[in-house]
Amino acid sequence: MKKFDVAVLGAGIAGLTTVYFSINEGFKTVLIDPNIPGREGSYNSVGILTRQLYTKREILLAIESISILNEIIPDIDTITYDRRFITIEDEKTAFQDYRFYRKIFTDVDIYYYGELPSDLSSINLHVNEAILISYKDLMVNTREVLRKIYESIVGNENLIEYRVKAEKISEYDGEGYTIYLENGETIRSSNVVLALGAWNKYFIEKNKIYLPISTYACIAVRLEINGSIPISGSDEVNYLYWMIEGKSRLVAGEYHQSTPITRPDKTDDIKLENREKSVIKSLMDRFKNIKELRLKEYIVGPCSFPIGKRPLYKELMKSLFLIDGLSGYGFTLAPALAKEAIDSITSKT
Ligand SMILES: Cc1cc2nc3c(=O)[nH]c(=O)nc-3n(C[C@H](O)[C@H](O)[C@H](O)COP(=O)(O)OP(=O)(O)OC[C@H]3O[C@@H](n4cnc5c(N)ncnc54)[C@H](O)[C@@H]3O)c2cc1C
Known part of the structure; x- marks a missing residue:
């Protein structure tokens, strides 16, 4: 043996x-x-x-x-597509997170409503929201x-x-x-x-x-973009994340779209039609410079969530x-x- x-x-x-x-x-x-x-x-x-x-x-x-x-x-x-990543949060949570992160790593900034730098100005930030940006992550x-x-x-x-x-x-x-x-x-x-x-x-x-452990199918969508999104990130207000894959493509998903499955090989049973619709709507609401987002493919895989x-x-x-x-x-x-x-x-x- x-x-x-x-x-x-x-x-x-x-x-x-x-x-x-x-x-x-x-x-x-x-x-x-x-x-x-x-x-x-x-x-x-x-x-x-x-x-x-x-x-x-x-x-x-x-x-x-x-x-x-x-x-x-x-x-x-x-x-690597980018090393920068943003999180959009309500102002209070963003400030708490900023203070927390600064104790562990220093390359993080916070921007409040009305203070966005020009390269992030196409983000629709609302009153009482803020953005955290870190610079040495990996996409x-x-x-x-x-x-x-x-x-x-x-x-x-x-x-x-x-x-x-x-x-x-x-x-x-x-x-x-x-x-x-x-x-x-x-x-x-x-x-x-x-x-x-x-x-x-x-x-x-x-x-x-x-x-x-609970077994879930994590679901994302790959989209073709006509227009632009300035940076990859997550929108904690709308439970959304996205990663830019070059000029005309991005992948995105919504946290709440994860679906429980009975076994990891059961992801094929999940109905995927129209999953992209709410992701597209959330992205269009968040960014000013998007003319169109079109579905390229659904992405689905098993994930294990600890209890x-x-x-x-x-x-x-x-x-x-x-x-x-x-x-x-x-x-x-x-x-x-x-x-x-x-x-x-x-x-x-
Ligand atoms: C849509 C989606 C988006 C995601 N986005 C991100 C992200 O942006 N960032 C991030 O960090 N993570 C992300 N994840 C999560 C990440 O993909 C998973 O957490 C990670 O891939 C789990 O890796 P693993 O090596 O533990 O398991 P797996 O990659 O699932 O590997 C397990 C391996 O075990 C093998 N296997 C199964 N049974 C047996 C057996 N009996 N004997 C031998 N081998 C066996 C399988 O063939 C498989 O190769 C995402 C997941 C999905 C589905």
Whole structure:
């Protein structure tokens, strides 16, 4: 039976970055996923990595993840649309958030109604609203990010890949775990990192472990624009976010459009027709220089929402790590959690 130091289950953003750190530490690593790496859940991510988040822990993870992606992909600027990000909020919340962010990172400004700089003057800001702007975030082409991370690990002498589904894992037996694969093979690993995204919950249920996670389909739309939007951002007043992908395209979504699903592979059942209508209306209301927005495609993928604080990261059992509960923020949080998992394994060996 083949033996490894680290087994990584799942090859999305969480699994691929875990493998990156694992092989760099010199661990004999196995990556298990039945699908082409980076082609499932993470493939449909929009690509906003902002530090304008809700808790100090999340912000620190975002700072670390941005730095990690800059390290793994030295030419990341070639697949980056912008580094600036705005949040529109009511004046009071914006001021509170501004003070909170300033304690953690300094490249953030606040603009009140009637004070917008000329490059943001096409935003319809209302009385009692304000804008926060940060300058060192990342708006990226996520499919290219995944491809480039995979390129940086594939062929490494410390990495073996199995393109097969993991069925279940054994109990810890004092030395490690046995992983049972769908093709009947079994492998051994001293450490296991579960990076199965929305599939974690269903996989781990077989080991009689309950994860406090709800599974949702996150939905976004890719739109052609006739006109212009000056910057990527989120509108917390209207529960809307958008990312500009060049002169004539953007992706956008509304937080409340996330829809509960019974299993991650059930996203095909969701009715998508007309989902773009309210997104288009909100964007047209918010920006002055849009003549037309036309639907190019719907984007939908499974997301795992923790019941409680985000993310759900922990050592589930001895040497069994879980990266989960990333909600719509997997690119922003997972690379840093991947590093934490491998750092924990390193510190024990
Ligand atoms: C529309 C949309 C917009 C989003 N926008 C953003 C954004 O702007 N910024 C951001 O940070 N995040 C965003 N997200 C969230 C982000 O995409 C997810 O949080 C992230 O992709 C989760 O990554 P993951 O590696 O945990 O899981 P996944 O990418 O889902 O990877 C899990 C992997 O596990 C594999 N797998 C499943 N079962 C098994 C098994 N039994 N054995 C082996 N392998 C298995 C799957 O094939 C898959 O490759 C968005 C998501 C969606 C859907």
